[in-house]
Amino acid sequence: MSAADSVMSESGDSYSYIRSALSYLYAHYNEPFSVSGLAEHCCISESHLRRLFKNMVGISPLEYLQHYRIQQACHLIHLNRLPVNCIAREVGYSSLSSFNRQFLQYMHLSPSGWKKEHLSERPEHEV
Numbered sequence: 001m002s003a004a005d006s007v008m009s010e011s012g013d014s015y016s017y018i019r020s021a022l023s024y025l026y027a028h029y030n031e032p033f034s035v036s037g038l039a040e041h042c043c044i045s046e047s048h049l050r051r052l053f054k055n056m057v058g059i060s061p062l063e064y065l066q067h068y069r070i071q072q073a074c075h076l077i078h079l080n081r082l083p084v085n086c087i088a089r090e091v092g093y094s095s096l097s098s099f100n101r102q103f104l105q106y107m108h109l110s111p112s113g114w115k116k117e118h119l120s121e122r123p124e125h126e127v
Helices: 003-028 035-042 046-057 061-079 084-090 096-107 111-119
Strands: none
Touching: 003 035, 003 046, 003 061, 035 046, 035 061, 046 061, 061 084, 061 096, 061 111, 084 096, 084 111, 096 111
16 A cells, blocks of 8 residues: 555545544534543544544534534524523533523624524514
8 A cells, every 4th residue: 555545545534533423413412422422432532533623623522512502502592492591401501501601602692692683683474
């Protein structure tokens, strides 16, 4: 095997690990999370997963999960069917204050502020 083949094989393995990690995160985003558990699921070491994830996705697995949870929360808020404390639990936060802090960090608005701003933009027939 040439050096180029080795690099291509390693790159293919890396993509497969990241695909596996992302699939797992999407399916289990609302459950308790640990990077070590994710690494175990992917059958690689925690440090290797952290390095691959950072290199290929640009952020850590935990940061990615937090972004994804907040995205899902925005979707649920937009549906306007649940109170914010229920949405926080639904997307995997055990603490409302932690959810509010993360939401504010990523969306630059509180969940209730985001809800007011985005629901007021919807046409009347959608409300």
